[in-house]
Amino acid sequence: MSAELPYRVVIGLEVHVQLLTETKLFCGCSTKFGLPPNSATCPVCIGMPGVLPVMNRRAFELALKAALALNADIAPFTKWDRKNYYYPDLPKNYQISQYDLPFSRNGWLEIPTAQGKKKVRLIRVHLEEDAGKMLHDETGMGRDSLVDLNRAGTPLLEIVTRPDMNSPEEARLFLEELRLLLRELKVSDCEMQEGSLRVDANINIHIPQGDGYVATPIVEVKNLNSFRSVERAMAYEAQRQYEEFRRTGKKLGEVPKATAGWDEDHGVTVVQRRKEEASDYRYFPEPDLVPVLVDQAWLERIRAELPELPSVRRERFQTQYQLSAYDAGVIVSQGLAFADYFEKVAQLTGDAKAAANWCTNQVLQVLNERKITIESFPLPAESLADLIRKQRQYNVNPQRAREVFAEMLKSGEAAETIIRRLGLDVSFSTEQLRELVRKSLASQPKAVADLRAGKAKAMDALVGQVMRETRGKAPADEVRRLIQEELAQTPA
């Protein structure tokens, strides 16, 4: 519970992700995004009379992979069910989904919160087919709505969590971790903008009262189109529920469950409807498909294909490279390619700390500025490693080293070449530096006195003179250390 909030937030998420298969779940049509409307369709996915679904085994394997990585229990026997409801984007007017025997149950995902690691438990993960897309007339002229069925039949993984997230931030962290995991597994590209990841959030709050608490009615928030909007919507909705409770005193169970839409522009949730009772989807077993039997050998084969998971990698970076939890977190959260880049630099230089510093600061900054990923970053790990080694060799100060880095990016030259051109390939012996420091101290008695009096700023003037004398080539940290040593040895 946040210290300043008079309530505890309780959030559960329902996440849908599209699987990265070439073809749809029950036919051979392409799942590619952005094709001309209704071009990726066939009699099966447009629900023509007489057609039958055939399960895409690859999709099922991707789903198994995701569930195993989410620590879920895999059912040895799973079947398909029909969820019946009418909507024009659902050509058969039923969705092939999984009801009472999903292919996996339970499981958890560990998220790195500021307070440490936290397990968010899952209720179930199941596989189903996606619906098409409705394109409603927005001219206000009452024209017909259009239906695009390219998406109809795309494999969709539904992941339902327990209400284990206790702040808007945790909800966002869960989604970030889930996205990282599913991307690294190549299960889904999790692009919210393209709809390959969709989130609905259930939220209520617990308000302390006496020895216990009262819970507010649960609201399902929809239309969340970015992780940022999930976080904002949760914060807004929690506070809204608190204020509503103070006004009405309505508790969980006293009013029907409501659905709300998130209005991104105004930053508010708008309660759309209260369901008197849950919809009746008349689920029943899909007679056109046979149950799927998952044996141990199949599971073991999938398990063997699993790469190192992000949570494991975070741990390993802390033990193997002595990185801080924070640095390990930043590096791993950038994805596998970035983590690999870091590891290579760390191994080539034997200096994981320097590698982590460079990666989490300069490299990341460039990636963000240029909106690119590490795969298209112009400096190979070898070049960055080379820079780190040369920096050490020539005792180049961090600021000048960053200049060399920038130059490398611009010209593509080797670190050595640039260092030479900038005249940084000069190294000072400690004795040479001490001589320069003494000169600086002697010529600036006021600064020395100020420094002794505790004015830290005075240090700048003393360092500055040494830097001027060496045209910026002296290692500033070393100079600073020597100044302090000198002052300690010569009492005022």
Place this chain on the structure above:
Amino acid sequence: MELIEHSARDLLGLLDRGEITCEELTTAYLEAIRQRDTKVQAFVSVQAADALEQARRVDEKRRRGQPLGKLAGLPVAIKDVLCTQGVPTTCCSKILQNFIPPYDAHVIERLKQEDAVLIGKTNMDEFAMGSSTENSAFQITRNPWDLERTPGGSSGGSAAAVAACEVPLSIGSDTGGSIRQPASLCGIVGLKPTYGRVSRYGLVAFASSLDQVGPFGHEVYDVALLMEVIAGHDKRDSTSVPEPVPPYREKLEEPVRPLTIGVACEYFGEGLDAEVERAVREALEVYRRLGATVRDVSLPHSKYAVATYYIVATAEASSNLARYDGVHYGYRAKKFDNMIHMYSRTRGEGFGPEVKRRIMLGTYVLSRGYYEAYYLKALKVRRLIKEDFDKAFAECDVIAGPTSPTPAFKIGERVADPLAMYLSDIYTISCNLAGIAGISIPCGFTKSGLPIGLQLLAPPFAEEKLLRIARMYERETDWHQQRPRL
């Protein structure tokens, strides 16, 4: 015997020996359709030009000595429930009146591969829901033996077309007796294969877990021939079974010995017409004379079959028929105010009363609060019915009984009483619930000249044996050689 009255077996001989050409044969049947179908009304569409063109192609192949398919040049009629590329496939429903599929059903592909001449699409109860073909949105098919009576259903058009000698072979579908019952009422042979034996790809679904495609012909040989063509695994139907397809005709003349025929008292109960019972008991005598042991078996859960069927079948149908909503294809109401209104008007205008009744029933039994009491319970009873057969088949090769409790009934007689109509299938329904194979073969006529059918039921994938056992009886009798006067 007129040319058109021959069995497919005889016609293959005539074609092989060059005594007739496919074109002549096809022309003869097209002429028969022209003359007779105004009375019988078995066809809802006839593809005369396509059929003649195909017949000439086959003749050409034969002339050139090219390899010919098993059905080379034989006209085949198709129940209008199987999708045929470029040819209207309506399920005899207003809602699909103008629907032209862009693809062929698996069965149609197989028929084409074996050089069949697809001559036309036949009438049926709308979406195969019915036992008299009176539920067609387009026309009422008449029984060729008595034009005042129904041919049975739902594949009444396919059965009547063969019985009336408008075509030598046809294809139907059987969800609760829709091949066997009309075969019985029309005096021909009709086979419902084991569930999974024939691909359902392209068969417009009524009840997915019960539907099977099957053949009609004058003789056992004819349906064995069609089975060789249409049976087999198809990866587009997940419920089709990858069992090898035996050459059904090869050992057809070999009697099954020893042979035990099971007789279930449950199939000789109240409501069974006396003439039908006598004909069936005489058929059992024929088997005895042939050396078969006839013994009693018990199917104690048979009495729940009709009730179970009308829950399972309607539940699946309510979902299968949900797609006919006027959005993507098919009929759409002309006037509506909004989307829901469009749905309800389209379906209200597009479906006939029996289809609506079953959609309502099915929706009801799947609804929250009723699901356990109806649908789940029906699934349990269905398992018991299957177990009854497993036990019975441990003691016999086939189970024999009447196909239908009565001979052909009068048109209009049962329309007002759906329950009476549902009881037409009382002996055929269990076979679908259990997923086993069943055949109806002619076994006599009533005094008034109406055909009677003998039903033989066999364990899953025992079609070869079933056909041989049916043939044993057929050889001893000439019921299958009778033709109605039209």
